[in-house]
Amino acid sequence: MAASVFSSELYSRLFPAGEAGKLFTDSAEVRAMLLVEGTLAKVQGEMGLIPAESAAFIHRASLEIPLDPGGLAEATGTNGVTVPGLVAAFRKEMQAPEHAQYVHWGATSQDISETAQMLRLRQFLNILSANLTETAQSLGKLAETHADLPMPGRTYGQHATPISFGATAAHWGAPLLDLLAELPALRDRALLVSLSGAAGTGSAFGPRAAELRAAFAKSLNLKDPQRSWHADRGPILAITGWLSRLATALGKMGEDLILFTQTGISEVTLGASGGSSTMPQKQNPVQPSAMVALSRQVIGLNTILQGAGLHRQDRDGAAWFTEWLTLPQLCLATASALEHGRALAASIAPNPAAMQTALSSTLDLLYAEALSFRLAEHLPRPEAQAAIKTLCKQSLAEDTPLSTLARAAYPDLPLDDIFDPARQTGQAPAEARAFAAATRAL
Structure with a gap:
């Protein structure tokens, strides 16, 4: 060397x-x-x-x-x-x-x-x-x-x-x-x-x-x-x-x-x-x-x-x-x-x-947080979290998507946006565009 x-x-x-x-x-x-x-x-x-x-x-x-x-x-x-x-x-x-x-x-x-x-x-x-x-x-x-291209976040x-x-x-x-x-x-x-x-x-x-x-x-x-x-x-x-x-x-x-x-x-x-x-x-x-x-x-x-x-x-x-x-x-x-x-x-x-494969291969568990906040619009936050945690365990145990279980458990809750990855990226697209604009100013 x-x-x-x-x-x-x-x-x-x-x-x-x-x-x-x-x-x-x-x-x-x-x-x-x-x-x-x-x-x-x-x-x-x-x-x-x-x-x-x-x-x-x-x-x-x-x-x-x-x-x-x-x-x-x-x-x-x-x-x-x-x-x-x-x-x-x-x-x-x-x-x-x-x-x-x-x-x-x-x-x-x-x-x-x-x-x-x-x-x-x-x-x-x-x-x-x-x-x-x-x-x-x-x-x-x-x-x-x-x-706007969605992908899984990982922690x-x-x-x-x-x-x-x-x-x-x-x-x-x-x-x-x-x-x-x-x-x-x-x-x-x-x-x-x-x-x-x-x-x-x-x-x-x-x-x-x-x-x-x-x-x-x-x-x-x-x-x-x-x-x-x-x-x-x-x-x-x-x-x-x-x-x-x-x-x-x-x-x-x-x-x-x-x-x-x-x-x-x-x-x-x-x-x-x-x-x-x-x-x-x-x-x-x-x-x-x-x-x-x-x-x-x-x-x-x-x-x-x-x-x-x-x-x-x-x-x-x-x-x-x-x-x-x-x-x-x-x-x-x-x-x-x-x-x-x-x-x-x-x-x-x-x-x-x-x-897209990664997003769709997790039984929709990536959307558990968003689902808990949607449910919290109708229940106290701790109860909503506990309910969704139970659904997540059921999803894993039964190998059933969380979206299927959630729609069955809460048929009156609007959920289409919750399980759409493009609508669940929060401020990520805006942050990406703000950064891009900053680089154009260099």
Whole structure:
């Protein structure tokens, strides 16, 4: 098994990360750190903190000079962080020591590393936002088209009361709309620059430290935290918390699809399915299964990250390293789950015949609640409930539909609507259409 399924030649099609995968590579990390170093020098030159000529040279070099990540490995292993080796290699490649001396002026490794990470996380959230919007819109079309299609609702794995497939699609999509709505605030809260110096005091920048940080943030189109957050992992945890909720919503959709495609139910068909190496009849729900597995991974990794949020003192190497081991995998797992969710939302279809069979194969017991409320119009509610419960037991004992027994017991009670699934879905159709309308506004 490969160390990471997302970059594995064997498993990358089962766990596809899409465009997001390009953001979590060594070359992407190095490129982002060079961009940060170049922008820092540019801003410092504009403020007169370093010579303007050197600032311009450094900024231009940061855009033009490539660094091989492999060449930084030994220094990273020694220093525990990539930035010292990157700065040394960058200065050497510049071949202009009079300018190179001003690279990384007053910053600390964490400033560069975390600001570069935020640049990549910004791109990552943009990719997810686009895919999330597409997924929600596909679910909206399902909800609109099948708003009135009745199917059994299930609680505890048992038939409950009728719902509609459109409402089921809306229930999958509603959390996605909430997450999309939260993204602007999340970006404002969490996509921060880091520029605080060695122990978070910014002392090397002098009295203009706050001004420099604000200008640095503006140049990178990130937010100014107006403080040091070296040991405060709140910004990272805010992002991973959002990602965990997204993965959970996608995992729930996957769980439902596994059940809906189960032999004997088959109420939903998938756009694609997998085969068995030995059983020719098998049509396995591969994509939903991958979504569930990925969701579980994200939830577990987020727990690790929450523990890693307990930083000791002003910087904690072990906690920081734990983030490096965990955050990329969490991000890619979420992206992969969304890739599957996006494909499924655009390809799944209901099986109305199977839904009708399920509705008609329960001796009409799905309508027991509605029947009890109809009877409660003429009897006290507890008496009505007790009477219908007795009829349900009789229905099961005699293998006779509840509708037949109810009509015999209460010939004067209007019951046609009670045993019509299309008229017993309550607010489900309206909920489906409301969700569909919301997705059209995206």
